[in-house]
Amino acid sequence: MIEFILEVPRLLAVAVVVATPLALGAYSGLFCERAGVVNIGIEGMMLSSALTGQLVAQYVATGWIGTPLEPYGLPFAALVGILTGAALGALHAVLTIRFKVDQIISGTAINILAVGGTGALYTLYLAGGTAAGVPISPGVFEAIRIPFLADIPILGPIFFDNKPITYAMLIITVLAHFVIFHTPWGLRTRAVGEKPEAADSLGINVYTMRYINVIIGGALAGLAGIWFTLEDIGTFNVLMTGGRGFISLAALIFGKWTAFGGFGASLIFGFAQAVQIYLQNQGSPIPPQFLNMVPYVLTMLVLAGLIGRAVPPAADGVPYEK
């Protein structure tokens, strides 16, 4: 037991890394759902961005196409990945806001589209290795150690010795909280998600607010997606997001539709995963599937009202008819 407690700071540092795509996915859901649009397509948006980001990284950053962008290949690839997420967010927005397609169906369609689309693009452009003319991956973003701050005991390695997307996640946590809860924009967003008729009667353009928030949500899912390829692995694998888009929705609910809540929930889920792997390495007989259930079990407890109450925005999932 004491051994485990001594390992906790190290496992927390792992948890922050593992929590990065979960938290970003949760913020994606936060912007969408606070504006009244359910987005279960986060998983598909992540997977798509992971692929497009990697595709650009491999072909542009390696100089394979020979563009002047080469030295900025990875940042450029990151941008493409984020825009991919934003584009899918826009698709979701058009389908659900303009055409009032059932939001769950639209999200599911995006998930299916992503599995098929990434599979096809992977087969066409990334499979087969150098023998098939595919350039070798340029690798991933390097960790940036922030001087002095990284030397703080315990907290230093957890927060100040990370890779760029992880830092971005930490900053966006604060930013998202501020925007949603302390700006006029956030107030309007929440109004549109709670009582769109009232917001409309006050002259807020419900549709515009929803469009922009869903596109922001898509971009955040895109950022989560490129974490897999450009920050963590450096190559694309079929289905590599592994359901984390859905876990991030669980984090959103567990965190009661707030940024800090979503961050905390992601951190708990990430920590559970870190502990699970730690225990297996110590030879624990607990089946891995068991600890993998933790996020879902906790979310169900929240939904059942056992750990506080989780109340979604009142107009969440309801198309707005003028």
Added chain:
Amino acid sequence: MLKKNVRSIVPAIVLALALTLVACGGGAAAPDTSDDGATEAETTDEEASGSDIRVGVVLDTGGENDKNFNEYTLAGVRDAANELGIEFNYVVSGAPTEYERNIENLIEEGHEMIVTVGFLMGEATQAAAERHPDVSFAIVDVDFIDLPNVTGLVFAEDEVGFLAGALAGCMTETNTVSTVSGVDVPAVVKFVTGYQNGALWANPDVETLNVYIPSFTDPTAGKQAGEEQIANGSDVIFGVGGGTGNGGLLAAHEAGLMAIGVDVDQYFTYEEVQSSLLTSAAKNMDVAAAQAVRDYVNGELEPGNRLSNLENGGVGLAPFHEWEDRIQERGCDVVAEEAREGLLSGELTTGYEPEG
């Protein structure tokens, strides 16, 4: 009026597009086009015995380019089909729930031999074989189906795992070696058990670590598991389990340590980690699948299990590539060879015992 039409058409188009892409990505029962049409050309050639036979392959979710058992089984079937001048088609399963439907579709289209891939497809294959006694089945990595029309193509993963472990136990400088594993299906468990016992045989002081990740397509979790093992002192990581295992190899590579690939010579299939790969514990899945197809066409495919092992060359260590000199310097190639001879003569056992 127009507006209403647009309203209903646009979502329909998007959904249709989604499904089309799934079909492309999943290769839904489309004739194999990556083959330069060689299949079609040869279909009309001679081989009267084989010309009408159609072989169908159902792949698991990893897909036809998984650099692993899906890809190599498919390659074996493709080789045999080209050589025999018979037609073959394949489907990639998008999810485990699609196994049965994909098998049924291929049978409905008139495929009289079905090849399925992987332990996870075992139950679906068994059910289909019971429903269609006139169709022949060959399944990779499954040994539990006892039906007159099913042949299990199984491998002695424990034997080649033992060799990899002996090499790892010899090469480790920290006396700790580890495995990053996918789902704990028998093939994976056999690799892991063989590896651990091989390492202990070569180096009685060695400590072995293992993590199972309940997925074959999760490199992120695999890498995390590998990093945790490195933090616990491991300096040789054996990645067992598709993309998940690859994550373990990457962890070793990023830390400048040693890695051992699995199933195929990963030096050629995971080039990003080449410089860290000692070897790979290879299963010749393409050879086994090709032979099964040939035997079926010649009426020689017998039910029961076919074991590919060290003795018949069905499993073995891949070349050491960039590590050749360093492995020889330390005499570890000799250790691995001793392990091989010991297993062949029956002097050594891998320590794997099937459950039940």
